[in-house]
Amino acid sequence: MQEEKPCRVGTLLAIAALAGGLGAATSARAQVTLDVIGPHEYDLPVDFKPFNVFVQYATFQDGNRLWDADGDRRRTSATRTIVGLSKYVHFWTPESNPKMGLAYEVIVPEVGVRNSDTRTSASGIGDPITGLALWYKPTPNSTLGFQSFMQLPVGDKDIGGGDVWKNLSSLFWDVQLGKLTYTADAGFVFFGESTAADATPGTLFHTNHRVGYQLNDVVEPFIALDYERQEGWKNRATGAKVAEGHETTAGIGVMFKYYGNQSLTVRYSRGIDGESHGATDSLNLKYAYVW
Numbered sequence: 001m002q003e004e005k006p007c008r009v010g011t012l013l014a015i016a017a018l019a020g021g022l023g024a025a026t027s028a029r030a031q032v033t034l035d036v037i038g039p040h041e042y043d044l045p046v047d048f049k050p051f052n053v054f055v056q057y058a059t060f061q062d063g064n065r066l067w068d069a070d071g072d073r074r075r076t077s078a079t080r081t082i083v084g085l086s087k088y089v090h091f092w093t094p095e096s097n098p099k100m101g102l103a104y105e106v107i108v109p110e111v112g113v114r115n116s117d118t119r120t121s122a123s124g125i126g127d128p129i130t131g132l133a134l135w136y137k138p139t140p141n142s143t144l145g146f147q148s149f150m151q152l153p154v155g156d157k158d159i160g161g162g163d164v165w166k167n168l169s170s171l172f173w174d175v176q177l178g179k180l181t182y183t184a185d186a187g188f189v190f191f192g193e194s195t196a197a198d199a200t201p202g203t204l205f206h207t208n209h210r211v212g213y214q215l216n217d218v219v220e221p222f223i224a225l226d227y228e229r230q231e232g233w234k235n236r237a238t239g240a241k242v243a244e245g246h247e248t249t250a251g252i253g254v255m256f257k258y259y260g261n262q263s264l265t266v267r268y269s270r271g272i273d274g275e276s277h278g279a280t281d282s283l284n285l286k287y288a289y290v291w
Contacts, residue, residue: 040255249271
């Protein structure tokens with residue numbers, strides 16, 4: 001396991017990952033759920049003193065393309081979306097079992113959407129997210145855990161909030177092999193009924209993978225692969241379903257660690273395959289501070 005402070009820098013990124021997918025659910029679905037994770041996302045410690053983390057995410061999404069029902073990339077309305085995610089996390093080890101770790105967090109999304117074709121825009125606070133994660137270390141260089149979050153439907157309706165509650169639950173794991181690092185997750189998003197659309201969104205499956213190589217104690221380039229598939233929406237009255245959609249994205253980025261308790265991650269991601277889904281074309285930033 002890494003030294004405590006660098007490990008905490010990885011830890012601070014671990015639990016809020018869903019915000020990138022759920023917090024940005026304002027314009028036509030673009031980014032894959034939990035695609036905000038980076039290297040060491042789940043490289044988590046055990047048997048540690050309680051500590052806190054603040055994370056600020058920023059995503060810039062160019063939404064002028066979508067995947068049609070035939071899997072072709074088509075032009076759509078020129079939409080630009082900026083999503084900020086402000087997150088506070090508290091980490092602790094239960095006294096009854098110091099070989100386990102726990103974390104509780106609260107995330108507040110800030111969303112801005114602009115349509116260049118219609119010259120319209122909207123901004124506001126998205127649906128807040130809160131949840132819990134727990135984990136243990138099967139070996140000194142590996143981590144296995146479970147996380148579950150609720151996104152509450154109380155956000156600004158102008159940017160797509162305040163209608164459907166969501167639950168995201170997933171397994172996550174991490175393996176450190178010398179300078180090579182691998183962190184990943186796989187899980188589901190469950191949705192409540194939409195009163196506005198008189199329909200229930202279909203269950204969504206997602207998985208996210210990051211492989212990095214530590215050049216030194218400061219710089220770590222990495223590659224990213226994300227995938228999600230959502231079942232079709234079901235009309236409660238007729239039982240009819242809208243076609244399901246999916247997308248696979250690939251990305252490249254670099255993580256910078258400095259001062260022992262801070263990190264900055266930069267990543268570009270682009271959709272490489274999809275169907276009935278927004279096409280990802282995004283620049284993603286993440287700043288993390290541990291105390």
